[in-house]
Amino acid sequence: MVIEENVPLNNHTTFRVGGPARFFAVARSREELWALITHAKDKNLPLLIMGTGSNILAPDEGWKGLVIEVGIMGKQFSDQPDGTILATAGAGENWDSLVADCVSKGFWGLENLSGIPGTVGATPIQNVGAYGVEIKDVIDTVEVLEIKNGETHSFIPTDCRFGYRDSFFKQEPGRYVVTAVTMRLSRNAAPTLHYRDLREHFKNHKETPSLLDIRTAVLEIRSRKFPDLRKFGTAGSFFKNPIITTTHLAKLQERFPDVPHFPAGEGREKISLAWLLDRVCNLKGVTHGPVESFKRQPLVIVNTGGATAKDIRAFADFVASCVKEKTGIAIEPEVNVLS
Ligand SMILES: Cc1cc2nc3c(=O)[nH]c(=O)nc-3n(C[C@H](O)[C@H](O)[C@H](O)COP(=O)(O)OP(=O)(O)OC[C@H]3O[C@@H](n4cnc5c(N)ncnc54)[C@H](O)[C@@H]3O)c2cc1C
Structure with a gap:
């Protein structure tokens, strides 16, 4: 060491x-x-x-x-008596390699989460999600080490208090380190295709898409939505989609009737921030020096070369103040902004 x-x-x-x-x-x-x-x-x-x-x-x-x-590595797959498979991976394993392994082995559950950068251990922290699936949907247990005393614990999903890009770990940073994650997967085909981009992609598909079809589609869609990490700096979507009350939504719709929204629990709706940034704030493709609101997905802030954290924070503040001014909504970062 x-x-x-x-x-x-x-x-x-x-x-x-x-x-x-x-x-x-x-x-x-x-x-x-x-x-x-x-x-x-x-x-x-x-x-x-x-x-x-x-x-x-x-x-x-x-x-x-x-x-x-x-950097704790290791992957294990074990068949369970109820026909499911438990996939356990060390926190340091690359997330997308695990997804690729599961797809090639015919295990359903992770395919919509293809292409998310990062490690297995970080996935429960913000309950990563994409294309209609969140990691909470497949998590069986999260193994952690407690920073205070070195004790190990095994948390089930209800312990983790998962929410939209949120969890107990995110709410109480500095308490636990995730050392491994176990996911419960299935050999039975169970495609999740309700998310608009995937529905569109498969609309003329006659048969049920295979695991590989879904992974390939997700990777292709993502390659259009995110800049190439080999060329540009980014942390993906910088902000969370805001969740507002239905009363607030009704007021917003008086001015912006087309605003896309999705149910987010009793009396609450999730608003498409990308739509607000594009159609209400006109921020798509806007640049401030080396910082850009990505032209194909304005939620994504890009370091086009040589930006500092200060530049990026200033740009994010500018975006947040535009949204506040035009809609009254206070948006929150999804990215962990360290100080
Ligand atoms: C191009 C791009 C696209 C993205 N798309 C998506 C997407 O579709 N959906 C999505 O949800 N996210 C997305 N993200 C965000 C990111 O990929 C995920 O949040 C990912 O899980 C972060 O993994 P990481 O290993 O890089 O974590 P880091 O960025 O290193 O850490 C993230 C947070 O988790 C904590 N952490 C990390 N590992 C551990 C651990 N083992 N134990 C305890 N705490 C830990 C860190 O302290 C930090 O607070 C995207 C990012 C990029 C750059």
Whole structure:
């Protein structure tokens, strides 16, 4: 286990911004993880747990303490007496490789979540979701290590208090490190195709799409919606879609009758922020220096080259104030903006 010093975080975040981490180490086992946490406590170093930094905006000043990248690997698949399959993966495994494995093995459940960057361990943190599926729909258990005392726990979904891009882990950061995630999958075909883009894609498809058909479609749709990470910096959708009351929606519809909205629980509706940014705020493709609201999906903020965290935060504030001014809605970031 090596603890490096002054490691630039712009090389460890997909936004490609962030100053140096005073200390940086990869934990490849629970024992290494606990040793690193203990080290940080002994030296009074603030701790930052990371996967691949695809949902983080790291500060230009860097991180004064210890950054731990969770690199615990391993995958296991076990058939259960009820016909389901339990897929367990270490927190450091690449999420999309796990999805690809499950698709090739004929296990249903993860295919709509194809192409999401990052690690397995980060997926429960914001309850990752895409194309009509959220990780909470398939999670069986989340294995964690408690930072306070090194105890291990196994949480079931109700313990995790999953919500839209939200969980107990996100609400109480700094309490647990996810070490592994187990998902319950199925060999029986169960396509989830209600999401508009997928419905459109398969509208002339005569037979039930296969797992591979769905994965290929999702990857193709995503390649149109997100910039190429090899060329540009981004953390995907910067903001969450706002959830407002039905009364507020009725008022909004008086001015914007076409605003897309989806039920989000008793008396609440989720609003398409991409639509508001495009049609109400005219922000699609708007640039401020090296920061852009992506031309094909304005929810995505892009570092086109050389942007700082300060530039990105200023742009995000500008977007949020446009939305507030035109609609009265206060939007929240989906990305973890660190200070
Ligand atoms: C191009 C692009 C497209 C994206 N599309 C989607 C999408 O469709 N749906 C979606 O939901 N997200 C999407 N994201 C966001 C991102 O991919 C996910 O949030 C992903 O799960 C983050 O994984 P990571 O390993 O990079 O986590 P990081 O960014 O490193 O960390 C994210 C948060 O989780 C915490 N964390 C990470 N690992 C652990 C752990 N093991 N234990 C405890 N805390 C941990 C970190 O402290 C941080 O708060 C997208 C991002 C990009 C760049």
